[in-house]
Amino acid sequence: xxxxxxxxxxxxxxxxxxxxxxxxxxxxxxxxxxxxxxxxxxxxxxxxxxxxxxxxxxxxxxxxxxxxxxxxxxxxxxxxxxxxxxxxxxxxxxxxxxxxxxxxxxxxxxxxxxxxxxxxxxxxxxxxxxxxxxxxxxxxxxxxxxxxxxxxxxxxxxxxxxxxxxxxxxxxxxxxxxxxxxxxxxxxxxxxxxxxxxxxxxxxxxxxxxxxxxxxxxxxxxxxxxxxxxxxxxxxxxxxxxxxxxxxxxxxxxxxxxxxxxxxxxxxxxxxxxxxxxxxxxxxxxxxxxxxxxxxxxxxxxxxxxxxxxxxxxxxxxxxxxxxxxxxxxxxxxxxxxxxxxxxxxxxxxxxxxxxxxxxxxxxxxxxxxxxxxxxxxxxxxxxxxxxxxxxxxxxxxxxxxxxxxxxxxxxxxxxxxxxxxxxxxxxxxxxxxxxxxxxxxxxxxxxxxxxxxxxxxxxxxxxxxxxxxxxxxxxxxxxxxxxxxxxxxxxxxxxxxxxxxxxxxxxxxxxxxxxxxxxxxxxxxxxxxxxxxxxxxxxxxxxxxxxxxxxxxxxxxxxxxxxxxxxxxxxxxxxxxxxxxxxxxxxxxxxxxxxxxxxxxxxxxxxxxxxxxxxxxxxxxxxxxxxxxxxxxxxxxxxxxxxxxxxxxx
Numbered sequence: 220x221x222x223x224x225x226x227x228x229x230x231x232x233x234x235x236x237x238x239x240x241x242x243x244x245x246x247x248x249x250x251x252x253x254x255x256x257x258x259x260x261x262x263x264x265x266x267x268x269x270x271x272x273x274x275x276x277x278x279x280x281x282x283x284x285x286x287x288x289x290x291x292x293x294x295x296x297x298x299x300x301x302x303x304x305x306x307x308x309x310x311x312x313x314x315x316x317x318x319x320x321x322x323x324x325x326x327x328x329x330x331x332x333x334x335x336x337x338x339x340x341x342x343x344x345x346x347x348x349x350x351x352x353x354x355x356x357x358x359x360x361x362x363x364x365x366x367x368x369x370x371x372x373x374x375x376x377x378x379x380x381x382x383x384x385x386x387x388x389x390x391x392x393x394x395x396x397x398x399x400x401x402x403x404x405x406x407x408x409x410x411x412x413x414x415x416x417x418x419x420x421x422x423x424x425x426x427x428x429x430x431x432x433x434x435x436x437x438x439x440x441x442x443x444x445x446x447x448x449x450x451x452x453x454x455x456x457x458x459x460x461x462x463x464x465x466x467x468x469x470x471x472x473x474x475x476x477x478x479x480x481x482x483x484x485x486x487x488x489x490x491x492x493x494x495x496x497x498x499x500x501x502x503x504x505x506x507x508x509x510x511x512x513x514x515x516x517x518x519x520x521x522x523x524x525x526x527x528x529x530x531x532x533x534x535x536x537x538x539x540x541x542x543x544x545x546x547x548x549x550x551x552x553x554x555x556x557x558x559x560x561x562x563x564x565x566x567x568x569x570x571x572x573x574x575x576x577x578x579x580x581x582x583x584x585x586x587x588x589x590x591x592x593x594x595x596x597x598x599x600x601x602x603x604x605x606x607x608x609x610x611x612x613x614x615x616x617x618x619x620x621x622x623x624x625x626x627x628x629x630x631x632x633x634x635x636x637x638x639x640x641x642x643x644x645x646x647x648x649x650x651x652x653x654x655x656x657x658x659x660x661x662x663x664x665x666x667x668x669x670x671x672x673x674x675x676x677x678x679x680x681x682x683x684x685x686x687x688x689x690x691x692x693x694x695x696x697x698x699x700x701x702x703x704x705x706x707x708x709x710x711x712x713x714x715x716x717x718x719x720x721x722x723x724x725x726x727x728x729x730x731x732x733x734x735x736x737x738x739x740x741x742x743x744x745x746x747x748x749x750x751x752x753x754x755x756x757x758x759x760x761x762x763x764x765x766x767x768x769x770x771x772x773x774x775x776x777x778x779x780x781x782x783x784x785x786x787x788x789x790x791x792x793x794x795x796x797x798x799x800x801x802x803x804x805x806x807x808x809x810x811x812x813x814x815x816x817x818x819x820x821x822x823x824x825x826x827x828x829x830x831x832x833x834x835x836x837x838x839x840x841x842x843x844x845x846x847x848x849x850x851x852x853x854x855x856x857x858x859x860x861x862x863x864x865x866x867x868x869x870x
Contacts, residue, residue: 232384235255235380235383235384236377236380236381238251238376238380239373239376239377245372248372248373248376249372249376249444250484250485251376252372252375252376252379252380252444253441253444253484254477254480254481254484254485255379255380255383255480256379256383256437256440256441256444257437257461257464257480257483257484258383258476258477258480259382259383259386259433259436259437259440260278260282260433260434260437260438260461261461261464261465261468261476261477261479261480262386262387262390262433262473262476263278263390263429263430263431263432263433263434263437264278264430264433264434264461264462264464264465265465265470265471265472265473265475265476266390266393266394266402266426266429266430267426267427267430268462268465268470269465269470269471269472270394270399270402270403270405270406270426270470270471271402271403271405271406271422271423271426272405272406273323273326273330273423273426273427274327274330274331274334274462275330275331275334275427275430275462276331276334276335276338276455276458276459276462277318277333277334277335277337277338277341277458278334278338278430278434278458278461278462279338279342279453279454279455279457279458279461280337280338280339280340280341280342280453280458281311281314281315281318281341281431281434281435281438282434282437282438282441282453282457282461283341283342283345283438283448283450283452283453284307284310284311284314284341284434284435284438285307285308285310285311285434285435285436285437285438285439285441285442286307286438286439286441286442286448286452286453287345287352287358287438287442287448288303288306288307288310288311288435288438288439289303289304289306289307289360289438289439289442289443290352290358290360290442290448291351291352291358292306293360293363294353294358294359294360295351299363299364300363300364300365300378300443301365303363303439304382304436304439304440307435307436307438307439308432308433308435308436308439309432309435310435311431311432311434311435311436311438312428312429312431312432312435314431315427315428315430315431315432315434316424316427316428316431318333318334318337318427318431319423319424319427319428319431320424321333322334322337323420323423323424323427324420335455335458338453338455338458339455341453342450342451342453342454345450345453346450352450354450355449355450356449357447357448357449357450358442358447358448358449359446359447360442360443360446360447360448361446362374362375362443362446363375363378363443365378375443375444378440379440379444382436382440386433386436387473389722390433390473391473392721392722392724393429393718393721393722394471396716396721396728396732397707397710397711397714397716397721397731397732397735398422398425398718398721400700400704400707400708400711401417401422401708401711402422402426403471403697403699403700403704404417404697404700404708405417405419405422405423405426407696407697407698407699407700408695408696408697410659410679410691410695411691411695411696411697412708413658413659413678413679413680413683414657414659414679414680414683414688414689415680415683415688415708415709415711415771415774415775416680416683416684416709416711416712416775417680417708417711418678418680419680421680429718460483461483463479463483463557463560464476464479464480464482464483465479465567466479466560466561466565466567467479467482467483467557467560467564467567467568468480468482468567468568468569469566469567469568469569469570469571470566470567470570471699472567472569472570474569475567475568475569475570478567478568478569479567486553486556487553490545490549490552490553491545491549492545493539493542493543493544493545496539496545497536497539497540500532500535500536500538500539501536501539503532503535503536504529504532504533504535504536507528507529507532508529508532508533510571510572510575510576511525511528511529511575513575513576514574514575514576519574519575519576520574520575525575527563528563528564528571531559531563535552535556538552597741598738598740598741598742598744598745598773599742599745599773599803599804599807599809600776600807601807601808602636602776602777602778602807602808602809602810603778603808608634608635609632609633609634609635610633610634610635610669610670610778610779610810611631611632611633611656611667611668611669611670611779611810612631612632612633612666612667612668613629613630613631613632613652613656613665613666613667614630614665614666614667615628615629615630615664615665615666616628616629616630616631616652616655616662616664616665616666616667617629617662617663617664617665618648618651618652618655618660618662618663618834619663624834625648625651625834626648626651626652626655626662626831626834627648627833627834627835628665628835629648629652629665629831629834629835629836630836631652631829631836633779633810633812634810634826634827635778635810636805636808636810637805637810637811637826637827638801638805638810638811638813638824638825638826639810639811639812639813639825639826639827639828639829640812640813640814640815640821640824640825640827640828640829640842641812641813641814641828641829641831642814642815642816642818642821642828642829642830642831642845643830643831643832643854644832644854644855646833647831647832647833647834647854648831648833648834648835649783649814649831650692650783650814651834652831653689653781653783653812653814655667656674656682656687656689656781656812657679657682657683657687657689657781658674658677658678658679658681658682659679661675661676662675669682669685669686669687669778669779670685670686670778672685683775684712684775686775686776686777686778686779687777687778687779687781688709688772688773688775688777688779688780688781689772689780689781689782689783690765690768690769690772690781690782690783690785691768691783692783692784692787692814694761694764694765694768695768696756696757696764696767696768696771697756698755698756698757699755699756699757700755700756701752701753701754701755701756702743702748702751702752702753702754702755702756702759702767702770703736703739703740703743703752703753705756705767705770705771706739706742706743706767706770706771706774707735707736707739707774708771708774709770709771709772709773709774709775710735710738710739710774712775712776713731713734713735713738714728714731714735715727715731716728716731738774739752739774740752742770742771742773742774743767743770745770745773745800745803746766746767746769746770746800747766747796747800748763748766748767748770751763751767761788761789762788762789762790762793765785765786765787765788765789765793765797766796766797766800768785769782769785769800769804773804773809777809778809778810779809779810779811779812780804780809780810780811780812781811781812781814782801782811782812782813782814782815783814784814784815784816785797785801785813785815786815786816786817786820787816794817794820797820798820798823798824801813801824802824813825818846821842822842822843822846825842826841827839827840827841828840828841828842828845830845830848830850830851830854832850832854837850837851837854838850838851
């Protein structure tokens with residue numbers, strides 16, 4: 220962490236802890252306490268929404284489970300506060316797992332509906348299970364006793380503040396670790412995540428359970444803070460507020476989570492006081508105008524890009540002075556603000572400020588600074604040659620989509636340590652074969668074996684971890700992550716550290732983290748991208764993105780590397796560089812299957828070439844033999860005149 224960032228963090232923590240000393244007003248102390256509690260929940264919700272890209276409408280229900288776990292333990296058993304908080308986290312995490320295991324098999328609106336139904340069911344059960352929850356009457360609580368001392372409002376504030384800071388540190392460490400990279404990769408490209416050995420389903424569930432734990436902690440703290448809990452508190456409106464807090468503050472930002480929590484706590488109260496609303500609206504308009512002016516002056520944004528935020532904030536200020544009372548307009552203004560943020564500030568307030576001031580997201584510059592990188596040659600693990608001979612075998616592979624046979628009785632034999640070309644016209648089934656080999660498609664019929672073990676029916680992540688890595692015909696990088704972080708996703712399999720190791724930064728985790736950085740830098744150097752380590756993948760030139768995919772695939776320590784049209788769209792110098800890299804890869808004993816339309820690339824490198832046409836293998840052999848085969852020429856050129864001997868160069 221930079222010294223300036225560390226000093227700001229210390230100053231912020233000090234201000235938070237000293238607030239009750241400076242402000243001796245129970246109302247304001249309780250208000251900041253509520254914001255802190257909501258921020259803890261939103262830290263967790265951001266993992267699900269901001270990082271994995273899932274929409275959860277069930278966090279109000281999880282919040283309620285945490286609150287009632289605390290309420291029941293104290294009301295029925297008189298449990299101490301620390302035991303109560305731990306129990307609330309555990310119970311809510313279990314309910315989160317119960318929800319996630321079936322719910323995360325669906326996506327999009329279906330997931331939103333399932334989680335919404337869960338929240339509704341929780342509210343109904345809390346209301347009906349009066350033998351446990353006291354039903355509609357609710358549960359009354361006193362401020363807890365900690366270490367023999369009954370906490371007053373100020374003392375309880377300090378407990379919440381300490382837990383907020385601990386939650387902030389834990390969440391920050393999780394999201395900066397291999398777990399956080401796995402979560403972020405799920406949003407960037409689920410298919411690529413699976414093919415990097417990161418199980419999409421497993422890590423979605425993992426993220427949801429962690430998020431539920433934070434919701435449980437927040438709920439239990441809320442129960443003690445309000446000293447009364449009832450079923451009506453944990454309703455659909457609260458769920459929407461939590462989700463909007465993530466969006467308004469800015470996803471993938473802990474500052475955004477705290478800012479979003481402050482907004483959803485303050486905004487309803489603000490809309491009840493027209494005078495205060497006027498002052499805040501004017502201050503907001505001035506802040507937005509100043510930010511926009513700075514961004515335009517520094518050429519960070521165009522006037523057109525900044526026009527809507529400026530006009531919208533000014534219009535809100537003008538409207539505030541046109542109203543005599545907020546009673547009839549409260550909900551309309553609240554809804555308009557929400558729509559404005561969702562439509563025009565999709566990266567939230569924090570994202571708007573970062574964009575205006577051209578600020579990089581924290582963490583994008585620091586990963587490459589740990590020690591020296593591994594030498595580029597040593598970064599690529601030499602593939603095992605044990606067993607010799609055949610590495611992969613396909614027999615009678617059929618891949619049928621309805622009446623279309625994308626692959627029809629295809630046989631392949633891939634020898635260990637070779638470069639095997641797989642060519643054919645567009646639509647011949649080449650990429651389908653890649654998808655079958657990596658578990659994206661399950662073949663309709665046929666047998667596939669790799670290193671003596673069947674591939675049929677295995678998940679993409681399992682196949683990847685067994686030694687098969689791939690690139691994609693259409694680049695599948697994690698665009699919001701840096702080049703180094705993309706490669707580190709491929710190195711996910713090198714981590715044995717668990718959640719506790721990450722949270723406590725144990726020596727084992729720090730050792731694995733530093734080794735992954737050094738190895739990642741070595742892999743980037745291997746493909747000539749070391750200087751782009753801290754550049755977001757989406758900002759790299761197309762040719763560099765192709766090379767980054769290869770570096771990420773090599774991070775899996777593959778026995779077999781599948782390259783799907785790696786030269787597509789590259790310039791002649793880029794192709795020359797690519798050929799040199801592929802030859803270096805083979806020099807490390809890695810077997811390569813190469814799909815390519817550039818015939819000069821295929822013919823100059825491949826030991827064996829197989830040709831597909833309309834899903835069937837029509838030829839196989841040495842490059843020169845295949846190049847002269849009449850069936851191959853006809854497949855590419857659609858027939859020829861007698862005596863002509865065309866040379867295949869491109870397709």
